[in-house]
Amino acid sequence: MTETTAQHHHAPPRGFLRTHVFSLDHKVIGKQYLDLALVAVCTGMLLSWLMRFHLAWPETPIPGLDKVSPNGAAGGVITPEYYLALMTMHGTIMVFFVLTTAPFAGFGNYFLPIQVGAEDMAFPRINMTSFWVTLLAFLVLVSAFVVGDGPPLSGWTAYAPLSAVGKDAGPGQGVGQTLWAVSITLFCVAQLLGALNFITTTLDLRTKGMSLARMPYATWAWFITSVIGLIAFAVLMPACILLILDRMAGTSFFIPGGLVISDRLQPHSGGSPLLWQHLFWFFGHPEVYIAILPGFGIISQILPVFARKPLLGPRVLISCLIAIAFLSYTVWGHHMFLSGMNPFSATLFSVPTLVITIPATIVTLLWIGTIYGAKLRFTTPALFCLGFVSVFVSGGISGFFLAQPSIDTYLHGTYFVVGHFHFVMGVAAMFGIFAGTYFWAPKMFGRMMNETLGKWHFWLTFIGVYCVFMPMHYLGLAGNVRRYSAFTDDYLKPMIPLHRFITIAALFTGAAQLIFLFNLVRTRLRGPKAPDNPWEATTLEWSTTSPPPFDNFGGRPPVVHHGPNEYGATGAAGDYVMQASPPSARPA
Amino acid sequence: MAGIATPPSQIVPPPVAPPTVAARTRTQPAPLEPAQTGVWLAIGTICMSFAALTSAMVVRQGAAPDWRHFQLPYLLYVNTVVLMASSATLEWSRRRMATVPVGAASGVYLTLALGLLFVTGQVVAWRQLAAQGLFLATAPSSSFFYVFTALHGLHVLGGLAALSYVLRRLRRIAGPVPRAALRAAAVYWHFMGVLWLYLLVILATRV
Numbered sequence: 113m114t115e116t117t118a119q120h121h122h123a124p125p126r127g128f129l130r131t132h133v134f135s136l137d138h139k140v141i142g143k144q145y146l147d148l149a150l151v152a153v154c155t156g157m158l159l160s161w162l163m164r165f166h167l168a169w170p171e172t173p174i175p176g177l178d179k180v181s182p183n184g185a186a187g188g189v190i191t192p193e194y195y196l197a198l199m200t201m202h203g204t205i206m207v208f209f210v211l212t213t214a215p216f217a218g219f220g221n222y223f224l225p226i227q228v229g230a231e232d233m234a235f236p237r238i239n240m241t242s243f244w245v246t247l248l249a250f251l252v253l254v255s256a257f258v259v260g261d262g263p264p265l266s267g268w269t270a271y272a273p274l275s276a277v278g279k280d281a282g283p284g285q286g287v288g289q290t291l292w293a294v295s296i297t298l299f300c301v302a303q304l305l306g307a308l309n310f311i312t313t314t315l316d317l318r319t320k321g322m323s324l325a326r327m328p329y330a331t332w333a334w335f336i337t338s339v340i341g342l343i344a345f346a347v348l349m350p351a352c353i354l355l356i357l358d359r360m361a362g363t364s365f366f367i368p369g370g371l372v373i374s375d376r377l378q379p380h381s382g383g384s385p386l387l388w389q390h391l392f393w394f395f396g397h398p399e400v401y402i403a404i405l406p407g408f409g410i411i412s413q414i415l416p417v418f419a420r421k422p423l424l425g426p427r428v429l430i431s432c433l434i435a436i437a438f439l440s441y442t443v444w445g446h447h448m449f450l451s452g453m454n455p456f457s458a459t460l461f462s463v464p465t466l467v468i469t470i471p472a473t474i475v476t477l478l479w480i481g482t483i484y485g486a487k488l489r490f491t492t493p494a495l496f497c498l499g500f501v502s503v504f505v506s507g508g509i510s511g512f513f514l515a516q517p518s519i520d521t522y523l524h525g526t527y528f529v530v531g532h533f534h535f536v537m538g539v540a541a542m543f544g545i546f547a548g549t550y551f552w553a554p555k556m557f558g559r560m561m562n563e564t565l566g567k568w569h570f571w572l573t574f575i576g577v578y579c580v581f582m583p584m585h586y587l588g589l590a591g592n593v594r595r596y597s598a599f600t601d602d603y604l605k606p607m608i609p610l611h612r613f614i615t616i617a618a619l620f621t622g623a624a625q626l627i628f629l630f631n632l633v634r635t636r637l638r639g640p641k642a643p644d645n646p647w648e649a650t651t652l653e654w655s656t657t658s659p660p661p662f663d664n665f666g667g668r669p670p671v672v673h674h675g676p677n678e679y680g681a682t683g684a685a686g687d688y689v690m691q692a693s694p695p696s697a698r699p700a
Numbered sequence: 701m702a703g704i705a706t707p708p709s710q711i712v713p714p715p716v717a718p719p720t721v722a723a724r725t726r727t728q729p730a731p732l733e734p735a736q737t738g739v740w741l742a743i744g745t746i747c748m749s750f751a752a753l754t755s756a757m758v759v760r761q762g763a764a765p766d767w768r769h770f771q772l773p774y775l776l777y778v779n780t781v782v783l784m785a786s787s788a789t790l791e792w793s794r795r796r797m798a799t800v801p802v803g804a805a806s807g808v809y810l811t812l813a814l815g816l817l818f819v820t821g822q823v824v825a826w827r828q829l830a831a832q833g834l835f836l837a838t839a840p841s842s843s844f845f846y847v848f849t850a851l852h853g854l855h856v857l858g859g860l861a862a863l864s865y866v867l868r869r870l871r872r873i874a875g876p877v878p879r880a881a882l883r884a885a886a887v888y889w890h891f892m893g894v895l896w897l898y899l900l901v902i903l904a905t906r907v
Contacts, residue, residue, distance in 0.1 A: 234734040312737045346748035362837035382764025
């Protein structure tokens with residue numbers, strides 16, 4: 113054992129590059145992931161603004177856009193192809209580089225080792241590698257904006273054969289789509305290395321007394337998410353390799369024979385476009401849980417802190433997370449109800465889809481049960497936790513409808529689905545990220561974030577996202593198709609005023625994020641100093657200084673005597689016991 | 701609440717266990733070795749990748765009548781024997797190291813040499829297929845053949861890198877024998893053999 117422990121001991125680095133750039137320290141790497149996600153989310157949101165503006169005012173030029181893409185937006189007006197390119201990049205950036213990178217890789221990297229009482233990840237070098245490969249993947253992806261004839265237009269799901277045949281399929285389908293496939297392959301490598309590190313750290317490097325039953329809920333969630341990731345990305349990576357071979361080497365894995373595109377017979381035979389869909393969604397549905405389960409963990413950890421009550425049914429929570437992880441591998445076909453699937457197969461995928469709502473509902477009830485009768489402290493992180501529960505429920509309920517093939521056949525191609533997944537996975541996960549940021553900023557930066565600005569940020573965002581995504585359900589029910597760049601059909605014209613409302617709401621909600629950005633930058637530069645445990649929380653990260661020293665605990669690994677859930681429910685000072693408190697400690 | 705979040709003033713932080721010597725020494729049962737855990741997880745994820753590719757192969761074979769059967773080069777069976785032998789020399793070396801460490805590293809060198817021979821043999825087998833006019837894009841069966849053998853070969857090269865790392869540490873005169881690293885590299889190397897046997901069986905029965 114001595115030898116392996118020696119492996120993860122490494123001396124504090126010297127010099128700027130080793131300390132802040134090519135750092136082996138999981139805390140620096142965690143912040144690097146979060147900063148990357150911040151850049152990515154700004155890019156992704158900007159793209160959504162362009163799309164929303166075009167949907168509301170399809171003929172109004174957007175100043176400067178023709179400089180970015182002379183072909184895609186000649187005169188500043190977005191072409192239908194460029195609209196699809198923006199949509200593809202928005203989805204890819206948001207799903208991979210924001211919703212996977214921030215709550216899982218970012219917060220997980222920073223806090224998982226501290227929460228289990230380790231001084232670093234099990235394999236710090238692999239950890240650093242996985243960040244730099246993720247960054248490389250991001251750069252490769254966004255380079256599609258400037259290389260060749262623009263970004264790909266086959267959506268974040270890159271359905272074959274559109275994604276597989278090359279430049280005949282449209283602008284961006286040449287170099288752009290290849291860059292997409294290479295980027296996602298790199299991303300898979302990075303996430304596999306990351307997941308391997310997370311699991312090993314959780315299993316092997318827990319400090320004395322940190323049994324699995326005493327592990328904080330966020331750590332449990334990151335651990336389970338890692339297990340999902342280790343399987344899901346292992347499937348997407350070979351799928352992307354086959355896609356690259358179809359594009360570059362002339363193979364026919366996904367391209368059928370006799371396919372004519374742009375008046376040209378494609379030199380391929382016998383491939384199966386459905387094979388790509390199966391491989392993609394076998395990854396794609398678990399990916400939804402990779403995005404949202406860390407949020408579950410973060411909320412489950414933060415809610416009791418501000419409710420000053422133990423979380424209701426912690427063992428039930430863990431069981432539900434494991435059940436969701438398991439079931440997430442049985443439901444991928446519900447993304448493919450429209451693919452000409454045998455109705456019996458559709459039923460086979462529909463049943464587990466409905467079953468998976470049971471653990472998700474139980475978890476929601478546990479949160480509501482936890483705040484029931486509690487004297488809530490309405491801080492910004494607490495508000496974002498409540499907001500998370502709200503948007504998750506709002507988005508989840510529409511999932512019940514979509515799980516049924518007969519209803520999904522009508523709704524799948526409409527804005528109903530757009531509203532559903534933006535609520536349940538996009539906005540909910542973002543609220544988890546916000547809750548985590550406000551909650552952990554004192555620990556990460558050693559400074560408190562401004563509460564007034566935080567509350568303004570919360571309320572504007574909360575109202576804003578409902579204004580943006582709730583009307584989309586109505587649009588979907590009315591038959592408004594998605595992925596169209598303009599609504600010129602007679603039956604769609606009456607929807608345009610509602611689209612304008614959504615666009616204005618989206619612009620305002622996006623602008624409200626500037627408050628967050630300002631607050632974050634200001635906090636990092638000159639916020640008031642944070643004490644070690646400002647929220648009176650119990651987990652190990654609050655037993656060390658803010659920010660923690662290089663080896664997390666100043667050479668004194670903590671000994672854990674308590675679970676993470678010991679709150680006294682009196683609301684009085686000291687009504688809690690920290691995990692590292694002596695065995696005899698009791699809540700006041 | 702005031703503009704800035706301030707902790708309630710009357711908080712008395714709960715006492716934290718004073719650091720003691722006992723806190724630093726692990727008295728728990730010996731935890732798992734991270735290297736060992738890591739390598740088993742890597743094996744799990746590699747299995748998943750090849751399972752995905754196998755299912756892709758089965759689906760693709762049934763998708764269209766353009767599947768083309770061909771004879772695998774006999775050299776592949778020779779390569780299989782070489783890879784199995786490399787596992788045997790590594791295991792011999794690892795066991796010997798526990799008792800008489802002197803000269804045990806020679807077994808690892810032998811494994812390294814046999815591993816390189818295996819990779820070379822695979823490349824020669826590719827050349828033989830190419831000489832018959834079977835390239836990556838010729839038929840779906842040859843596509844899968846090249847994808848499987850290339851990905852396996854890349855993983856074998858990774859194993860060779862790991863063994864070289866272990867050898868470098870073994871050659872240091874001072875310092876303990878890197879048992880954990882050697883154990884992890886050995887588990888991975890044996891898995892490369894098992895994976896190859898699996899691939900050989902599905903390639904022999906399907907292409």
